[in-house]
Every structure is written in structure tokens, then in C-alpha cells.
Amino acid sequence: MSLDNVVEDIRGEARARAEEIREAGERRATEIIEEAEADAEELLEAREADVERQVEQEREQALSGAKLEAKQQRLEARRDVLEDVRSRVEDELASLSGDRREELTRELVDAAADEFDESDDVVVYGRADDAELLEDVLEDYDGFSYGGEHDCLGGVVVESESSRVRVNNTFDSILEGVWEDNLKEVSARLFDQ
Missing domain, CATH: 1.20.5 (Single alpha-helices involved in coiled-coils or other helix-helix interfaces)
Incomplete structure (x- = not known):
């Protein structure tokens, strides 16, 4: 090879x-x-x-x-509506006049009077615009006197130094209780729930 x-x-x-x-x-x-x-x-x-x-x-x-x-906006809108309704109710209460205002004021003083002894010196406070009305109403109660103004929509705050009892029967306090107790129902009616 x-x-x-x-x-x-x-x-x-x-x-x-x-x-x-x-x-x-x-x-x-x-x-x-x-x-x-x-x-x-x-x-x-x-x-x-x-x-x-x-x-x-x-x-x-x-x-x-x-x-x-959207839910927050709905809740805010509802809150605004409820605040508006409450504001209108407050305006209505503040603008009550004449016999209706006198009737309600007498009922609130009567309800408060039940909390005090007859021997107590009782002082009643109310809205400045109701001073004359309160003085007239209090003429029917022994030991009760008008003590001056209280910032409220109407009604009375009644107190006695001797018994240390204070009763808040203002339109404001009653509205607050009624409002809280009925808020769910008011909301349901307003918003068809």
C-alpha cells in the first residue's frame, strides 16, 4: 500500500x-x-x-x-339627606308658635315637675324667645321660677339645687332620643330599603 x-x-x-x-x-x-x-x-x-x-x-x-x-358616595348622599331631614325637623320645632308651642311647653314642664318634691325650689331654663311663655306657664307651679335662657330649640331644662336633680326636657333632647330610636325606620322610608 x-x-x-x-x-x-x-x-x-x-x-x-x-x-x-x-x-x-x-x-x-x-x-x-x-x-x-x-x-x-x-x-x-x-x-x-x-x-x-x-x-x-x-x-x-x-x-x-x-x-x-360608589357605596361610600351613596352613604354620604344618604347621610346628607338624613342631615337635611333632621335640620328641617329642627327648623319646624324652633318655629313652633302660639297654642301648640304653649301646649308642648306645659307638657314638658309637667313631665319634669313629677321628678321634684313639692318642697323643692325649682329653676326652669328655656329658649330666650320663650322667656315670656315660660314665665306665664310657671305661674301655675308653686316653687318654680324662670332661671334664664338655655340654648335649645324649645322646651325646658328643670333643676333644683336642693335635690340635685336636673331634667332635660328640651325639644333637642327629645328629638335626639326619637331620632336615634327611629333612624332605621326613617332611613328605610326615605331610601325604600
Whole structure:
């Protein structure tokens, strides 16, 4: 065998080996590319799912926030309406006059008088505009005297130093009790609950 033949055989084997290595390299490159594409696809799907979850979560948060804000606005509007109704009631009570005001004032003094002994010196306070009315009403009660003004819508505050009793029968205090006791019903009527 000649040297040329040996060289040619080695070259042939080298070419064959190079071809095998090239083919193996191409197969491996193809596998790597396919794996990379699969990984990229999985990563893309995962990112899309994450983005969709995040978008849904943000949408839910925005919707929840909007619902909460709407509820707060509704509650504020209701509170404003209730405050307006109460203010109107207070205005009506403050503007009562004539026989109706006298009748209510007498009933409130009567109710307070039951809390005191006949021997007590009792002082009655009321709205400044009701001073004359109170002095007239108190003429019917022994030991009762007008003590001056009390900041209120009407009615009386009655007290005695000797018994240390104080009765608040003002329109304000009665309205407060009635308002608290009936707020749910008033709200239901106003807002059709």
C-alpha cells in the first residue's frame, strides 16, 4: 500500500469522522434550537398567563375600588339627606308658635315637675324667645321660677339645687332620643330599603 493510499484512507476516515461530527453537531444544534423554542414557548405562555392573571387582578381591584367608592358616595348622599331631614325637623320645632308651642311647653314642664318634691325650689331654663311663655306657664307651679335662657330649640331644662336633680326636657333632647330610636325606620322610608 502506498503512502498516498494511506493518506487517502486517513483523509477518508477523517472526512467520514468530520461528517459524523458535523451531523452530530447539526442534530445537537437542532435539539438545542428545538429545546430553546420549546422553552421560549413555555416562557411565553407562562408570561401571558401571568399577565392575564395580573390584568384580571387589577380589573377586580379596580372594580372593587369603584364599588366601594360608589357605596361610600351613596352613604354620604344618604347621610346628607338624613342631615337635611333632621335640620328641617329642627327648623319646624324652633318655629313652633302660639297654642301648640304653649301646649308642648306645659307638657314638658309637667313631665319634669313629677321628678321634684313639692318642697323643692325649682329653676326652669328655656329658649330666650320663650322667656315670656315660660314665665306665664310657671305661674301655675308653686316653687318654680324662670332661671334664664338655655340654648335649645324649645322646651325646658328643670333643676333644683336642693335635690340635685336636673331634667332635660328640651325639644333637642327629645328629638335626639326619637331620632336615634327611629333612624332605621326613617332611613328605610326615605331610601325604600
